[in-house]
Amino acid sequence: MRIFIVAVGSHGDVLPLLAIGSELSRRGHAVTLAAPAPFAAMAARAHLPFFALGSEEDYRTITAEPDLWRPWCGAAAMFRHVSSLIEPTYHWLAENVRPDDSVVLASTLSLGARVAQDKLGLDLATVHLMPMLVESRTDPPTLPGLQLPEDLPPRLRHWIGRGADRVIINPAALPPLNAFRTQIGLPPVHRLRHWWNSPQRVFLAFPEWYATPQPDWPSQALQVGFPLADRFGDVVDLDPAVYAFLEAGAPPLAFTYGSAMTRSQGFFRTALDLCVRLGRRGIFLAPQSGQVPDDLPPEVLHVPYAPFSRLLPRCAALIHHGGVGTVAQALAAGIPQLVVPVAFDHFDEARRVRRLGVGSSMSGRSFTPARGEREIQRLLTDPSVARAGSIAKARMIEEDGVGAACDAVEAFRALNS
Template sequence: MRIHLIALGSYGDVLPFLAIGAECLRRGHDVILAAPAPFADHATRIGLPFHSLGDSDDYRRIVSDPRLWHPRQGAAALFGNMAAATEQTYRWIAENARKGRSIVVASTLAFGARVAQEKLRLPVITIHAMPMVMESRYASPILPGVPLPSWAPSRLRHWIGRGADRYVIGPAALPSINAFRQELGLNPVRRLRYWWNSPSRILLLFPDWFARAQPDWPQQAVHVGFPIADRFGDTDRLGLHLSRFLKAGDPPLVFTYGSAMRQATAFFRIALAICQRLGRRGVFLAPEQGQVPEILPETVIHVPYAPLSALLPHAAALIHHGGIGTVAQALAAGTPQMIVPVAFDHFDEAARVKHLRAGTSLSRRRFTPGRGARRLRRLLASPEVAQACQELRLRFNGQDGVSAACDAIEQMAPRRR
């Protein structure tokens, strides 16, 4: 059996697929990963065969688009760019996968895999990394750029989400997808957020205690749990400079605004002011030097990347954008977190973290040195938050989302005669 893994997106989207690919290799399967070009080296390090979807310039162009990080404009920019990769993804599957000998495991935005499932009759598993993509009238997710009060009924949020399908997501993605489908003799897709679910199997990369199944979720959706996959990033260990910094003083505040973010200058400027107001040390995680103030005091260090599973046990708190992978890492480490949401699922993740009493959130507009310092001071002093974080950390004992995902993939795999 050959397993074709396809992941479109940034680190948070691709790292779980690297982890799943590594585990499938360990189990003796023939595996190949198709993903954006910058992740080729990550795959090579673990011996995972790799196919590049686009080149490094394509990836850089997409993540540098300022619209991507706007609460309301981000969806149109994201879905438009991902839809443009549909034909390329489909062509690669059509040339390499074989019915009866292959299984395709694809991320939410790998639309070409769903086209291949319909046209080529291949077994396809959809992997959803975040609860936000699961529609429900009963527990509709928090939508970006829609300032509804917390008491707004779920059905209202669901109705607004359907409007986003019709007026934002559909116009951005469906014209190019349906034009290609017409070439293949397939009927047009009417609503993307329904169609992107494989009718065969959906794997949810989060546990049921984080987002419980709802009566109107697809019956083929299965929780497998959080995949703790940060060791498959740029490095699997802390650098010498960072290790020495952590040993030299009190637990620092860790600030990150995501691996794909290129407009985080204001965030890190405020982060520095917060550290100074609180008299706390700080670790700034940012892939590009230009986002971090050029002159930092000795109490603050900047590193391009560090595996959070190794860093967070030494941290007092994590302040971040609200990506699902970062949220999971903080929960697994028992680290209090403050989320400053940007776009996409960040607002929904922030609401879930607050509901679990594991952290707090602050809007970008209200994220100032004064408010940020006051909110963090209360967070760090809260025994309720500390207790909730430790209880949630224990929930990860014996849980392995990567292994559970591989078990589910094996159950769907074509059997050799």
């Protein structure tokens, strides 16, 4: 079987599909990955043919955009970039996919792949990596900038959330999408968050215990679990300096604000103050330059990247932005987590972390040394948090999200052959 994977986004969006592609390739399928240009080296290490969507400079430009990291402005900034990838994605698939022997696996923002499905009749499955991307009237996700009280009726929260479609998402995404659709003879899309679901199959890359299936989710949706993918990142094991640091003392607090964040200076200044106030060692993960204070004491180590599956089991807690992949890795390690959400799905993941009892959250404005100290100390000493972490870790051990996703892809092809 020939499988074409289209993954649009940052590390958290691309690496899970890269992991799935690698396993499908190991099973004997011919897999090609299309993703932003910076992921070419990671695809090469996984021995996957690669097609670059945009340039390295395009990727740096969008990740440096200040509006990308503001809850109400992030969608518009993101869709300006995503829209530029619609046409090249469409033409790449049109030139390479043979409908009689191929399957397309497309991430949520791979809009050009959905256009190709509509126009060319391709067999395509959408992959949603986070629950926020699935609408529901019975358990509506928390949208960025719309942290509505939980005691509001779900239908009212859903109706208010629909306003985000009308005011933010559709105006940002639909004009360029529909301009291209008109150009190739397709009717316009009216609601992006409905249309981006493949009518054939939707894979939900999170388990039922994390996001309970809802009666109004798409009937073609299938939950496959978290596809843990950190070993496909920039490095595959801990650096010797990290090993030496971990061996030299008590488990540290780990801090990260995401692989693409370029405005995390305040977060890491607070992180340093927290380590001092709590008398704890710390490890700061930030690949972008200029994010971490220069004057770190010996008790705090900065590394650009480390595979969480190797690092987090040896840490006391994780303080982070709330990306779903980061949440999943902390669940697998069984450690407490404090989420300081920024944009996108972060607010919804924070809600689910609280629901599970494995951690808590606070706004960026509330994340001060004094408040952070109190909350982290509580998370480290609360027996109920430790019990919830142990339960989550046991659940994660029982699952294989990558394998389940690959099984589902093979079944999807068999169903449509």
